[in-house]
Amino acid sequence: MRHFGFIALLAPFALLAFGCEEDPSSSPGGFQLPEGGSGFEIPDSSTPTPDSSTPDAPAPSGVTVTVVRQGAPQTDVRVIFHDATGAVTGDFKTDATGVVTQPVAPSMVTVLAPYFGDELSPLTYLAVAEGDTLTVELGRAAGTESPPIGEYSVTFGQGFDTAQDYRVQAGPNCNSFGPADGTFVVTVYPECVGAQGVVLASASGRDEMPLAFSFAKNLAKPMGGATITVPALPAFVAAGSLTVSAANMPLGEHAWPSTVAIVDGRAFELGFGANDLAESPATFRVPVGFADAHQVDVGTYSNDSSRAIIKREPATVGNITLDFATLLPTLGDTNIVADDLKRPKVTWSPSASLNGTDGGIVSLRWYGSSGFQWRFVVPPGTTEVTAPALPGDLSIPPSTEADVALDDLAFVEATFLADYKGFKSLPMPTNANLSLLSTDAPLPVNGTVRTVRTVIRPD
Known part of the structure; x- marks a missing residue:
């Protein structure tokens, strides 16, 4: 019935419109109905309008920590909560599904990841926020290898x-x-x-x-x-061809790119470019009709840092340009203050702010009989980390071995990660490289990743 009412309401205006001389400034046809199609209706005044004062959905709260090994949930893994000073505020264990969930997020979370026998390899997240979902990947136990299938x-x-x-x-x-x-x-x-x-x-x-x-x-x-x-x-x-070019390469820089073909999330090596990008573009020979995507990478090295650009494009793209102006800042000098071997502090001095990254990884190792390692996931712009306290019943880190050293320091920026929250949500390995830091590991989607990593030199 509302359709007929609408037509009746329009009738006098329709007669007036068609009976008058056409206004040249009007739109074609003079009077036009809304393009509502046969289902167009005048709103029924009896239907309540949405209440603009309806409150938004509550912001996510709490934190969820999941621990897995090769996809299988790990039970009874200790998860420690800390406040902003590093003091212990909670001590939990993962349940049968490998999960710890708490209604209020702490400032830091440490997962005491089993490594080999009774040894532990802690992984600590800094700047934990409400609504975070953290996943720790234990990987294969030390000393074991996956057999061929x-x-x-x-x-x-x-x-x-x-x-x-x-x-x-x-x-x-x-x-x-x-x-x-x-x-x-x-x-x-x-x-x-x-x-x-x-x-x-x-x-x-x-x-x-x-x-x-x-x-x-x-x-x-x-x-x-x-x-x-x-x-x-x-x-x-x-073979077909894929051309890789460099833009804004600094004077005196040299770089030889490599590439892989990606099919079903797996990488197939296609080799290194035969020439230096500083001299001319590199041409790779690629299989026609094979890949879902091609991924190229190039690295540069300085006294204190190695930097890389990794770019994945659809296989239909025949030319890929790597812009050296987008390289991340170098990390500069590093220093470890280990007056308290239980809670050492590491600092670094980047050449420019790292605020534009998505996050970083820091790893310390205590050299000696245990080879104890502790990893930290840190937010963009971080320039120092102090290890938080651990429960008193733990004999880690070892306090009698004076040689604590920086084992790894790296930052990542990925076009497919929005911010640190996205970085924290990645599965974090405890005894292997984060996949985004491996230039030969396929990126999960098309996009660009930029990395910087400190160069560890023996004393």
């Missing part, structure tokens, strides 16, 4: 003219080399294979640069030590 047996229908060497990859660090007429047996580890099995074969010339590629996707994953025979790969196809 099986093998791929790969053959070619035929080789490629002028090729001298062949390589078959099933993922990162899963390779086999040999002649074209041989059988390539690739040992497969869990980290090599994603949701699908993939093999990439490359045919190289005398200069060891790829000339052509062949590949197979959607392969069954070898499990239980089984060997899967891959149907003979299709004919090799001549």
